[in-house]
Amino acid sequence: MDSAARPPMSHRLLAWLKKEAVPLLVMLGLLAAARDTLANHYVVPSGSMQPTLQPGDRVVVDMRAYGLRLPFTGHTLLAAGTPQRGEVAVFDSPADGTRLIKRVVAVAGDQVQLHDGYLSINGRPLQVGTSRSETFGQRQATLDLDLGGGPDITGMQVPAGKVLVLGDHRGNSFDGRFFGFVDADRIYGRAVAVYYRRGHGLEWQRL
Known part of the structure; x- marks a missing residue:
């Protein structure tokens, strides 16, 4: 042409x-x-959830677990489940907005005691025998208490619409003992599995 x-x-x-x-x-x-x-991933920045999660772990996050949200906003389009005890959740810190990953250990109405790193919910100890593990129904968490249990909790009740989150590394976790409760309807998503770990490569370790 x-x-x-x-x-x-x-x-x-x-x-x-x-x-x-x-x-x-x-x-x-x-x-x-x-x-x-729908789904996202999160890179674990610290050791506050050890031994469950290691620094650098890449985690799949289910964004639909607690409701379908309008993309790029926090507005809920469709309500779904609510956070349950034992689930590992991703949320924005009430202290400074930093995105964190911790375990939901108590929900609205729960009475919480924490001594030497071990939880009791509604008067029932969660420790499994004499091990460093706690059971949350079908979920079980292994604790790291090498640095102690961190601050104790005595006579705390979780208010309506809130959850209490803690790290599994109880003596090395900036969690609900410091920044308070988290709004249940503002949790970003539920961590499903570790899909990559340094030194191991690709894997699928459910949480």
């Missing part, structure tokens, strides 16, 4: 954008929305 007969550069650029760039941008937008609404 003679160059004089070719469409102007601006027309050709617009045609390319319509054909290639716009569908690509739409696809990327849909993927981003799905990631923000």
